[in-house]
Amino acid sequence: MTTIINIKNLDFFFGQGALRKQTLFDINLSLEGGEVTIMKGPSGSGKTTLLTLMGGLRSPQTGSLRVLDRELVGASQSQVVKIRRNIGYIFQAHNLLKSLTARQNVQMSLELHDFTQREAKKRSIEMLEAVGLGDRVDYYPEALSGGQKQRVAIARALVSHPKMVLADEPTAALDSKSGRDVVELMQGLAQEQGCTILIVTHDNRILDVADRIIHLEDGRLSQETLTV
Amino acid sequence: MKTPLAWLQLSHERIRLVIALAGIAFADILMFMQFGFRDALYESAVTLHRKIEGDIFLLSPDSTSLIAMDQFSQRRLYQARGIQGVAEIHPIYLDFAIWKNPITAEPRGIMVIGINPESDILDLNGFQENKDKIKLEDTVLFDSASRPEFGPIPELFEKEGRVTTEAGGRQLTVGGLVELGASFGADGNLISSDLNFLRLFGNRDRGLIDVGVIQLKDTANPEVVLAQIRQKLPADVLVFSKEEFVDFEMSYWQDSTAIGFIFTLGAGMGFIVGMVIVYQILYTDVANHLPEYATLKAMGYRNWYLLTVVFQEALILALLGYIPGYGISVILYTMTKSATSLPVIMSVSKAVTVLILTIVMCVGSGAVAIRKLSEADPADIF
Numbered sequence: 001m002t003t004i005i006n007i008k009n010l011d012f013f014f015g016q017g018a019l020r021k022q023t024l025f026d027i028n029l030s031l032e033g034g035e036v037t038i039m040k041g042p043s044g045s046g047k048t049t050l051l052t053l054m055g056g057l058r059s060p061q062t063g064s065l066r067v068l069d070r071e072l073v074g075a076s077q078s079q080v081v082k083i084r085r086n087i088g089y090i091f092q093a094h095n096l097l098k099s100l101t102a103r104q105n106v107q108m109s110l111e112l113h114d115f116t117q118r119e120a121k122k123r124s125i126e127m128l129e130a131v132g133l134g135d136r137v138d139y140y141p142e143a144l145s146g147g148q149k150q151r152v153a154i155a156r157a158l159v160s161h162p163k164m165v166l167a168d169e170p171t172a173a174l175d176s177k178s179g180r181d182v183v184e185l186m187q188g189l190a191q192e193q194g195c196t197i198l199i200v201t202h203d204n205r206i207l208d209v210a211d212r213i214i215h216l217e218d219g220r221l222s223q224e225t226l227t228v
Numbered sequence: 229m230k231t232p233l234a235w236l237q238l239s240h241e242r243i244r245l246v247i248a249l250a251g252i253a254f255a256d257i258l259m260f261m262q263f264g265f266r267d268a269l270y271e272s273a274v275t276l277h278r279k280i281e282g283d284i285f286l287l288s289p290d291s292t293s294l295i296a297m298d299q300f301s302q303r304r305l306y307q308a309r310g311i312q313g314v315a316e317i318h319p320i321y322l323d324f325a326i327w328k329n330p331i332t333a334e335p336r337g338i339m340v341i342g343i344n345p346e347s348d349i350l351d352l353n354g355f356q357e358n359k360d361k362i363k364l365e366d367t368v369l370f371d372s373a374s375r376p377e378f379g380p381i382p383e384l385f386e387k388e389g390r391v392t393t394e395a396g397g398r399q400l401t402v403g404g405l406v407e408l409g410a411s412f413g414a415d416g417n418l419i420s421s422d423l424n425f426l427r428l429f430g431n432r433d434r435g436l437i438d439v440g441v442i443q444l445k446d447t448a449n450p451e452v453v454l455a456q457i458r459q460k461l462p463a464d465v466l467v468f469s470k471e472e473f474v475d476f477e478m479s480y481w482q483d484s485t486a487i488g489f490i491f492t493l494g495a496g497m498g499f500i501v502g503m504v505i506v507y508q509i510l511y512t513d514v515a516n517h518l519p520e521y522a523t524l525k526a527m528g529y530r531n532w533y534l535l536t537v538v539f540q541e542a543l544i545l546a547l548l549g550y551i552p553g554y555g556i557s558v559i560l561y562t563m564t565k566s567a568t569s570l571p572v573i574m575s576v577s578k579a580v581t582v583l584i585l586t587i588v589m590c591v592g593s594g595a596v597a598i599r600k601l602s603e604a605d606p607a608d609i610f
Binding site: 078081084089093095097109 | 230240241520524525528530606
């Protein structure tokens with residue numbers, strides 16, 4: 001198995017000078033290809049900060065943070081943008097573009113890679129079919145339910161076959177049934193593509209999909225549990 | 229072709245797009261009307277200049293424009309006749325008389341152009357066939373493109389063959405019609421013989437003229453003759469080529485009056501109105517889509533991509549708003565022209581100027597609106 005993420009001695013600080021406050025303390029973590037990991041922890045424990053650091057959305061300061069074998073500490077903006085293209089994101093809010101149809105939203109993700117227009121369109125439709133929205137391809141987000149929108153977001157995150165998917169509270173805005181469906185869908189598709197998944201969640205109902213659960217509390221990875 | 233995000237973002241909100249385009253069209257119409265009036269003023273001010281058949285013109289140095297002429301001795305004109313290359317010389321008298329509308333008896337100032345009826349110096353519709361008529365005492369030619377306040381002279385003339393009214397305290401007969409056009413300075417024009425002119429303006433001296441027109445032989449080199457005349461005549465007359473004569477009048481209206489400033493200011497207001505409207509649209513677009521734009525950045529789109537989306541939107545708005553703005557302005561120009569007798573015309577240079585201003589207006593607003601884009605930080609949307 002390849003190592004997707006390798007974090008060593010990572011500290012993170014917010015603010016400057018007297019207001020400088022440490023939010024992450026000496027994080028050591030590695031995620032292997034194909035693993036589904038769930039990160040738990042109370043609000044304010046630094047989960048989202050860690051997630052944004054891994055996704056190249058925030059610049060790490062000290063220690064070592066390697067994503068897909070590239071060091072992110074001290075990386076240039078353009079290197080970071082390249083890494084982002086290999087990561088799929090799923091947000092608590094679906095963040096779909098309202099002026100684009102479901103298919104166009106998914107296609108925006110493929111247009112970062114070298115696909116012909118025809119190929120991109122075909123793959124987008126196939127991906128929407130895979131998430132069970134084959135009959136909603138040309139719908140605008142406002143015409144879709146919350147669960148359907150989140151499924152479009154999953155299709156968008158997975159269509160370009162990323163090496164890793166980062167999901168921040170993907171079920172928070174959904175009822176338990178849709179939440180469950182969405183997570184199982186993510187897990188199934190990711191397994192098919194052999195991609196690593198990291199889910200940040202409070203939702204105890206979905207813990208069973210994880211290969212591994214990690215806890216973050218007060219900025220420290222306090223324990224690692226392997227689920228059976 | 230990639231997904232045309234800029235166009236999709238704009239066209240998704242139809243009503244907002246229509247309002248934006250209406251706003252830009254409105255700004256364009258404002259600019260077109262201001263430029264139209266300004267150019268019409270300048271152009272109308274030199275209509276007569278362009279219609280005088282002459283190569284070199286003499287003016288008093290104290291003259292500032294056709295509506296503020298000073299006289300000079302016509303001896304200067306005769307002096308010029310002796311120069312090699314000069315074919316003919318013609319004096320022109322100019323003054324304003326009070327014309328009484330024959331229907332309503334309403335008085336109004338009209339410009340009287342006094343010329344030698346034997347001469348051939350006006351290139352006006354109707355002048356050739358009618359110029360003999362002004363040899364009759366107190367008979368004039370009426371400019372049919374004068375403002376309607378002078379009375380329905382062309383209609384009356386067509387119906388009755390002659391029109392009489394009072395002007396400058398004399399009974400005048402309209403013996404024919406010519407077509408010249410109103411200017412901001414003169415609402416209407418009469419062509420009169422020099423003799424009738426002096427009858428009408430009893431205080432004017434035959435020897436003091438307003439414009440001296442010099443026609444050159446076909447073989448003469450205008451620049452050489454111009455230089456010779458300048459050298460020979462004393463400094464109490466200005467010597468102009470035809471082009472300089474036109475420029476002299478135009479620069480009076482451009483530089484010595486508030487007109488240019490007023491119309492440019494008016495056009496500037498249109499520009500600012502448009503800029504505010506476009507800024508509002510683009511800013512709202514960016515602000516409403518911040519989480520989505522941040523998501524695009526998280527997916528790996530560069531900041532550059534989002535900048536091009538905003539600027540593409542600006543350009544689309546500029547071009548789509550310009551089309552109705554142009555179309556409506558052409559209609560308004562036609563209406564203005566028939567209502568004011570001023571030469572308000574759509575020219576290529578005006579169309580291009582306003583198009584460029586529209587693009588600058590939209591792209592400029594875009595440049596301000598993109599500052600909002602920096603708030604689309606993907607670290608904040610998680």
